[in-house]
Amino acid sequence: MKIALVGLPGAGKTSLFNALVDKPVDLLPGVPGAAPHVAVVRVRDERLEWLRDLYSPKKYSPASLTLEDHAGIPPGAARSDRRGELFAGMRNADGLVIVLRAFTTDRYAFDDPTADPARDLELVAIEFITADLEICERRLQRLASEWKKPATRDRVEKEQAVVKRLVEALEDEKGAHTVELRSDEEGLVRGFQLLTRKPIVLLGNTAEDGDAFDLAAGALDVQHRFDACVQIEADLLQMDEEDRAVFSEEYGITEPLRDRFNLGCYRGLGLQSFFTVGEDEVRAWTIEKGDDAVTAAGKIHTDLAKGFIRAEVTPYPELRELGSEREVKAAGKQRLEGKDYTVKDGDVLNIRFSK
């Protein structure tokens, strides 16, 4: 899963990146269109840690997220000559985290120094809408010329109808996610990678002494929001453990931003985990909420999906309570499920399959 950190320049994206990764990068103002900072972070999961202690496996494999820290989007960017390169990298992310500045700063002169996250969210939304509108309009021009060929006219007309609906919403300053599409229609526009059809998580970057603030989702598909003082969180990481404990307590931070962030992304993107266990490896796998057992099996290996017979399901809460798979089985709480079983967050799965 690829998550792009985006927002206005100076919102604290790179500071956030540094609070999430092991190797911090320099806080230079990003050049618009420059390659993003990229890092793969492990998703800490207390349940998986418990399973590791239970099985003492040779290999321990937590889930991971790929983070990209993008250059800021200055207002007007979507109409600038550099718009192509500015947005290209964000388009292939699975989800966007918009960092909103809720602290006052005089660092970025072109920007209003006052903290107004609602205004900034609107500014970002306008850039996304403008950028998506251009993509849709270009596609319509292309389709108009393709329409002249009778052989593909039906397909072209179908796509034109869908794209026109998207254009209508975007012209109305609504995100493309507000247009409900059937799955076949969705397939026609998936390749556009529209920013306003992506799930969005908001991170309110508060001042050191900052208060909570209200925010409306506005034009975007906001799935989750949380607040943090990113600066403090990044500073905490540079401290030794003792100092970190003292300052965390002082600032009332009970859970590190890393964990809250990862959880927020899982929630925002509608993701969940299932686990595979054994002496060789204890591993977390990421799937979408509502995925069935065959889809989960296919994550592990396509052969497991093709030859799927049954899934042996050990629910995590029972395993935790009873202490071993053997006990869960003895209590009759291990189940055999078929292809259509909807996997639950935290299920320990053993896929039975034929080669």
Ligand SMILES: Nc1nc2c(ncn2[C@@H]2O[C@H](COP(=O)(O)OP(=O)(O)O)[C@@H](O)[C@H]2O)c(=O)[nH]1
């Ligand atoms: N006061 C305060 N300053 C912050 C906070 N987060 C970031 N900054 C400062 O804001 C400036 C811009 O941060 P940066 O992470 O480079 O923003 P980016 O342009 O979005 O990547 C830097 O000087 C940071 O030290 C915060 O939570 N509080």
Ligand SMILES: [Mg+2]
């Ligand atoms: Mg930056």
